[in-house]
Amino acid sequence: MKSETTERQPLIPSAHFRQQLSATRRGARLARLLAVQQLADWGWARDGETVQTAALLVAELAANAVVHGRVAGRDFLLTLAVSPTTTTLPTAPAALRIAVSDCRGERLPAPAPGSQSTDEYGRGLLIIETLATRWGTEPRPPSGKTVWAEIVLGDGPTG
Numbered sequence: 001m002k003s004e005t006t007e008r009q010p011l012i013p014s015a016h017f018r019q020q021l022s023a024t025r026r027g028a029r030l031a032r033l034l035a036v037q038q039l040a041d042w043g044w045a046r047d048g049e050t051v052q053t054a055a056l057l058v059a060e061l062a063a064n065a066v067v068h069g070r071v072a073g074r075d076f077l078l079t080l081a082v083s084p085t086t087t088t089l090p091t092a093p094a095a096l097r098i099a100v101s102d103c104r105g106e107r108l109p110a111p112a113p114g115s116q117s118t119d120e121y122g123r124g125l126l127i128i129e130t131l132a133t134r135w136g137t138e139p140r141p142p143s144g145k146t147v148w149a150e151i152v153l154g155d156g157p158t159g
């Protein structure tokens with residue numbers, strides 16, 4: 001007789017990556033390069049939409065961490081997490097969560113009102129708002145914060 005219990009079968013396995021980086025422009029650049037490499041290692045095409053979108057999100061989140069969230073001498077943390085979709089949870093699609101934690105918990109991202117971004121201000125959050133399925137911030141005790149952005153993934157690491 002067939003078992004009543006449906007086995008959870010991840011279509012995309014969960015995966016996790018974290019890296020501390022110096023809060024410098026070089027560190028921010030490295031964050032983007034490492035994210036692209038990691039996603040390629042997980043099977044996504046470097047020139048595919050998922051990786052290109054993720055690269056832009058990492059670049060803007062990391063740039064903000066080193067410009068606005070920097071505390072002298074403290075690193076920032078890049079985290080990538082793929083949450084699996086399962087055959088038993090078809091309503092919860094797989095997602096890639098990109099998180100950048102910095103040490104300035106008292107300052108938060110402040111989107112420019114309306115579409116008031118200029119070449120010098122407000123472009124980053126506009127890009128994040130446009131490309132991410134959802135984004136947000138959360139406190140990171142004792143004195144930091146995490147700014148995260150999620151993109152929903154397709155059925156597998158194909159593009």
Ligand SMILES: Nc1ncnc2c1ncn2[C@@H]1O[C@H](COP(=O)(O)OP(=O)(O)OP(=O)(O)O)[C@@H](O)[C@H]1O
Nearest residue numbers: 064065068069107108109110120121122123124125
């Ligand atoms: N990690 C962060 N820590 C503190 N403040 C932040 C952070 N990220 C964003 N902000 C605030 O939100 C504002 C808007 O961010 P956004 O990235 O849209 O623009 P920007 O960084 O000023 O300019 P750019 O167009 O070069 O990205 C910033 O000017 C800053 O005040």
Ligand SMILES: [Mg+2]
Nearest residue numbers: 063064124125
């Ligand atoms: Mg910015």
